[in-house]
Amino acid sequence: MAPAMELGGSLPFPKAHQLAASSKEVGGSLPVPDVQQPAVSSEEVGDSVPVPDVEEASSPLEVGGSLPVPNVQELAAVSEDVSARYIRPERELEQVAEGEFGQIPVIDMSKLVGGDDDESARLHSACKEWGFFQVINHGVAEEVITKMTENIQEFFSLPLEEKMEYAQLPTGMEGYGQAFVFSEKQTLDWGDMLFINATPINERRMRFWPTNPSSFRETLDKYAAEVEKAARSLMVSMAKNLGVEPAKLLSLFDDGVQSLRMNYYPPCEQASKVTGIAPHADGTGLTLLTRLNQAQGLQVMKEGKWVPIDPLPGAFIVNIGDMLEIITNGEYKSIEHRALVNDKNERLSIASFHDPSMSAMIEPLSDLFIKDEKKQTPNYKSISHRDYKKISRQMKLDGKDRGFITHMKIQA
Numbered sequence: 001m002a003p004a005m006e007l008g009g010s011l012p013f014p015k016a017h018q019l020a021a022s023s024k025e026v027g028g029s030l031p032v033p034d035v036q037q038p039a040v041s042s043e044e045v046g047d048s049v050p051v052p053d054v055e056e057a058s059s060p061l062e063v064g065g066s067l068p069v070p071n072v073q074e075l076a077a078v079s080e081d082v083s084a085r086y087i088r089p090e091r092e093l094e095q096v097a098e099g100e101f102g103q104i105p106v107i108d109m110s111k112l113v114g115g116d117d118d119e120s121a122r123l124h125s126a127c128k129e130w131g132f133f134q135v136i137n138h139g140v141a142e143e144v145i146t147k148m149t150e151n152i153q154e155f156f157s158l159p160l161e162e163k164m165e166y167a168q169l170p171t172g173m174e175g176y177g178q179a180f181v182f183s184e185k186q187t188l189d190w191g192d193m194l195f196i197n198a199t200p201i202n203e204r205r206m207r208f209w210p211t212n213p214s215s216f217r218e219t220l221d222k223y224a225a226e227v228e229k230a231a232r233s234l235m236v237s238m239a240k241n242l243g244v245e246p247a248k249l250l251s252l253f254d255d256g257v258q259s260l261r262m263n264y265y266p267p268c269e270q271a272s273k274v275t276g277i278a279p280h281a282d283g284t285g286l287t288l289l290t291r292l293n294q295a296q297g298l299q300v301m302k303e304g305k306w307v308p309i310d311p312l313p314g315a316f317i318v319n320i321g322d323m324l325e326i327i328t329n330g331e332y333k334s335i336e337h338r339a340l341v342n343d344k345n346e347r348l349s350i351a352s353f354h355d356p357s358m359s360a361m362i363e364p365l366s367d368l369f370i371k372d373e374k375k376q377t378p379n380y381k382s383i384s385h386r387d388y389k390k391i392s393r394q395m396k397l398d399g400k401d402r403g404f405i406t407h408m409k410i411q412a
């Protein structure tokens with residue numbers, strides 16, 4: 001635990017020697033890339049380890065980092081007063097649905113895989129009408145999710161100094177810290193996170209993959225691989241529903257980027273005035289979210305109201321991201337959502353983001369607009385994945401989170 005006097009300040013970025021420390025533990029049976037590792041063998045690791053500088057540490061998957069902000073878990077542990085930096089007065093004006101929309105649809109993946117037409121039609125309607133659904137019988141082994149839950153809980157319970165060995169660098173989002181903090185004036189979210197890129201495997205940066213608990217890396221690797229399979233299987237069903245050859249959609253995601261965002265939301269005395277993650281739409285392709293404990297908090301926007309989601313035990317909550325909205329030419333919608341926090345209990349969740357390959361163009365599949373006899377032109381512009389990342393970040397920086405998808409739309 002850091003000394004109390006330091007708690008209100010900004011989270012320091014890790015010192016170079018801390019970054020290097022984890023590289024000596026790389027090994028075992030995990031697929032570990034060569035390229036991002038410091039050019040030393042494990043025998044050479046010692047006091048004289050050549051330390052990669054920030055330039056070397058940046059990844060082609062990153063377009064920039066966040067400003068350092070206080071660690072929320074530490075704030076929650078020492079103080080009952082929530083700083084004004086976290087308070088969102090607009091929360092008093094929000095409208096929460098009172099059951100009029102029901103719950104997001106529940107899709108049974110074993111039925112989809114078995115070729116059940118009714119289930120497939122329900123999936124299509126969920127993607128069009130909600131942009132969100134739950135998936136049961138998804139094929140991700142229960143023990144993999146249980147192990148992940150245990151490992152994440154253990155990681156977030158470590159002393160701050162240990163977690164800080166995996167702290168984000170100023171240049172990127174990967175690591176332990178916060179996402180998308182661009183301004184000192186910005187209202188902050190009541191949560192910390194650990195973010196890693198799981199694929200492409202040769203872009204893995206093992207310095208951000210914790211070695212404590214000792215099974216964590218292996219668990220992350222297994223979890224990522226199993227969730228990726230489930231995501232691809234869902235995409236096959238989506239493509240069929242859209243009348244697109246599944247291989248066309250899937251090929252965009254070959255060598256795709258899969259990232260895991262592990263969210264830790266401490267309890268908050270003023271839970272009704274803050275957000276764990278402010279309203280946003282995922283900029284990704286497809287997101288598969290799991291809540292890791294009983295505390296609820298995910299809410300989805302429907303017709304101007306927030307619908308609280310009631311996750312089924314062991315289910316994944318799946319949502320369409322902005323990229324898939326573009327790729328499906330707007331047939332499927334990326335919907336705004338947010339995470340609230342609890343006043344008594346911590347909340348944990350893990351989002352697995354599935355994006356196309358960095359070399360893919362993000363654009364509507366031609367089959368989708370050509371089939372529209374009247375129009376035959378796309379509803380969205382084309383953009384390279386790299387420019388997509390840069391421009392969407394710039395828009396966020398300018399405070400226009402939803403501006404990007406609007407920018408991508410071709411006005412009729």
Ligand SMILES: O=C(O)CCC(=O)C(=O)O
Nearest residue numbers: 261263277298339349351
């Ligand atoms: O914690 C949650 O339920 C939501 C997380 C989320 O929306 C995200 O990580 O993008």
Ligand SMILES: [Fe+2]
Nearest residue numbers: 280281282337
């Ligand atoms: Fe999200």
